[in-house]
Amino acid sequence: MSIFQTVKTPCPMCDAEVSFELVHSVNADRRPDLRAAILDRSFQRQACPGCGHSFRMAPEFSYLDVGRKHFIAVYPGDKLAQWGDYERRAQASFAKAYGPGSGAEKLGAQMQTRCVFGWGALNEKLLAADAGIDDRTLELAKIAVMRSLDAMTLGADREFRCVGTTASEFVVGWLRTSTEELEGELAIARSLLADVEADAEAWAELRGQVVGPMFVDYQRAMMAPVAS
């Protein structure tokens, strides 16, 4: 079931109180329109009736798509530093709904479980799945691309995300987490993904750092989690 709750939130532009339909959970099987809105970046975006400013809420909800075998716990981008705590929280909520004794254990065993931080990371997971790209391999390939760039532009409020795919390429770019602004993009041949998979031994150590129980992201290898 997709669940929304009306909350009052101040408009970030004029501070007027706005009634916002805040999402708690998305069931993409029953509401494919919500999945489409996530992909076109209109989901959880609303205009202030006072000044007309359109703004988007930071995401915090569970995303379920049984057809595509996706369970994704979505957290705000600014919680990334505490990924350890949030990953454990995501594991606990999945176990409660689909773990032993839940009555849905069989279904749960088939699901790919992930937790993500921010809209860009959620979009990336959906895009990769649609394109038949293994997200674990994608994260390693992104590291390979970052290493090949002259300037490493890591830092707070910047994330390196896949933002599109074609039959032969995947497109990556630097996103501003706060504004979702894309700063330059690169089209990379999909053969890089096959190269990473073929050279499993060389990537094994990094794979272990990037792939966790639910948080599968290059950022996992780059920052030790802090307590929330």
Ligand SMILES: [Zn+2]
């Ligand atoms: Zn306003």
